[in-house]
Amino acid sequence: MKIALLGYGKMGQIIEKFALERGHEVVLKIHDQNGSELNKRNLQQADVAIDFSTPDAVMHNIYQCFEANVPVVVGTTGWYGNLQAVKNDCMSGNHTLLWGSNFSIGVNLFFHVNKVLARLMNRYPVYDVQVEEIHHTQKLDSPSGTAITIAEGIIENLDRKSEWVNIQAASEDEPVPQAGQLLIESLRIEQVPGTHTVLYSSEVDDIEFKHTAHSRAGFALGAVIAAEWLQNKQGFYSVSDVFEFNKNS
Numbered sequence: 001m002k003i004a005l006l007g008y009g010k011m012g013q014i015i016e017k018f019a020l021e022r023g024h025e026v027v028l029k030i031h032d033q034n035g036s037e038l039n040k041r042n043l044q045q046a047d048v049a050i051d052f053s054t055p056d057a058v059m060h061n062i063y064q065c066f067e068a069n070v071p072v073v074v075g076t077t078g079w080y081g082n083l084q085a086v087k088n089d090c091m092s093g094n095h096t097l098l099w100g101s102n103f104s105i106g107v108n109l110f111f112h113v114n115k116v117l118a119r120l121m122n123r124y125p126v127y128d129v130q131v132e133e134i135h136h137t138q139k140l141d142s143p144s145g146t147a148i149t150i151a152e153g154i155i156e157n158l159d160r161k162s163e164w165v166n167i168q169a170a171s172e173d174e175p176v177p178q179a180g181q182l183l184i185e186s187l188r189i190e191q192v193p194g195t196h197t198v199l200y201s202s203e204v205d206d207i208e209f210k211h212t213a214h215s216r217a218g219f220a221l222g223a224v225i226a227a228e229w230l231q232n233k234q235g236f237y238s239v240s241d242v243f244e245f246n247k248n249s
């Protein structure tokens with residue numbers, strides 16, 4: 001495949017490495033300084049675009065891909081308030097987009113088991129639940145996209161939670177979660193690639209369900225696999241369509 005990389009930072013550079021290893025070619029690399037090269041003619045040199053840019057840039061990039069009719073895999077987080085509108089435009093314009101808050105196989109397994117565990121916990125109201133995420137200090141969005149997906153998986157399956165609220169660890173004015181609210185606590189520590197924990201607590205014990213990324217390799221390889229999977233498909237997809245754990249259990 002010929003790949004356009006929209007965003008050539010920490011993730012874009014590792015994605016390039018996996019793409020080349022798997023026999024693909026990178027025909028376009030867009031970063032903050034060369035944004036004018038993101039045009040229809042250049043994009044149409046590619047079979048697929050992979051966007052790991054910034055919350056500010058991603059919407060423009062998606063619509064440039066729609067305009068050029070180039071399928072796009074979106075790993076960028078921090079834009080999910082626009083997800084439904086993008087889905088509508090993708091479907092009505094017969095475009096192709098695949099998005100995921102996290103492309104690693106490990107986290108996608110985690111997403112699946114998280115939902116099963118939340119459903120089970122309907123029987124055990126003595127446990128309260130919260131989500132914690134830790135990332136490096138350059139991260140622009142909060143809470144992480146992965147933490148939002150985890151929280152949505154709990155809310156869909158655990159009757160006693162109906163919405164999430166976010167706090168920054170160590171912030172002075174922390175909201176106290178109300179009944180029905182699921183707390184997502186965000187912490188920023190140098191160099192951490194991404195750690196997510198679901199914590200069920202009762203008076204007598206805690207149950208921790210945790211994913212720790214050792215590097216960005218799992219995210220990057222998953223994004224290339226998702227781009228390969230998207231070939232010859234049309235429509236709006238999420239990374240869960242690539243892994244399909246639901247079909248096997």
Ligand SMILES: NC(=O)C1=CN([C@@H]2O[C@H](COP(=O)(O)OP(=O)(O)OC[C@H]3O[C@@H](n4cnc5c(N)ncnc54)[C@H](OP(=O)(O)O)[C@@H]3O)[C@@H](O)[C@H]2O)C=CC1
Nearest residue numbers: 007008009010011031032053057075076077101102103219
């Ligand atoms: N879904 C997943 O599995 C994962 C998602 N992410 C998400 O991916 C995104 C990128 O992460 P990361 O690589 O760590 O971030 P970086 O800050 O390292 O890279 C962002 C890149 O985007 C570039 N950029 C800025 N403006 C534009 C623009 N207008 N068009 C194209 N590119 C632009 C920056 O350019 P310059 O270098 O010139 O400033 C930089 O190359 C984040 O939203 C992060 O949350 C991260 C890991 C996994």
Ligand SMILES: O=C(O)C1=N[C@H](C(=O)O)C[C@H](O)C1
Nearest residue numbers: 077101102139144145146194
């Ligand atoms: O910004 C990051 O680094 C990451 N972002 C994604 C997110 O917001 O969940 C995925 C991963 O945790 C790394």
